[in-house]
Amino acid sequence: SQQGEEDPQALSIQEGENATMNCSYKTSINNLQWYRQNSGRGLVHLILIRSNEREKHSGRLRVTLDTSKKSSSLLITASRAADTASYFCATATSRGSARQLTFGSGTQLTVLP
């Protein structure tokens, strides 16, 4: 079953603006990850934040995690047309000896030139 729900489902912005996507989840997690998927392609890992971290940066990406609210946000600053893609959060939980990822519903981001 889906762990994460993301909003908005779709987001359209102008190049240069910031884009914020949110993810909520239901159960305790080890870490939360964000992936990007360009149309017709596989997913590419962007950033991972551990359950004991509150904020993490990577280039133009900023991720926050609030475990009390079971939510995370991904901020892309100074967006570019090349950022157009679907973005998925994924939560990692332990199941037996294996760690699995459960993906959220995704946000379709369109950056207009």
Place this chain on the structure above:
Amino acid sequence: SAVISQKPSRDICQRGTSLTIQCQVDSQVTMMFWYRQQPGQSLTLIATANQGSEATYESGFVIDKFPISRPNLTFSTLTVSNMSPEDSSIYLCSGRVPGANVLTFGAGSRLTVL
């Protein structure tokens, strides 16, 4: 990070036939997973491919419909058996490299069943 080559990238199949999707990793991965993604939707885990033993299937997925092989640490196949139009979807394989908590994905196989 590992690179996963997945094929076919797309196929159109007739109802009742079977299709095998292959994934080759350029380095060893500890775990491999198969996902299904309906167009515009999220990913649903089908099964974990275990090396040298039977795959571990998620609820709603069975071995007879989705047999999986993983003969070594760098190769896995997923077969979609006795296909129906409801099986039309994108199938993605992924792998976790040793010491990493993230997944590397193949480019996906877009399957259309007529």
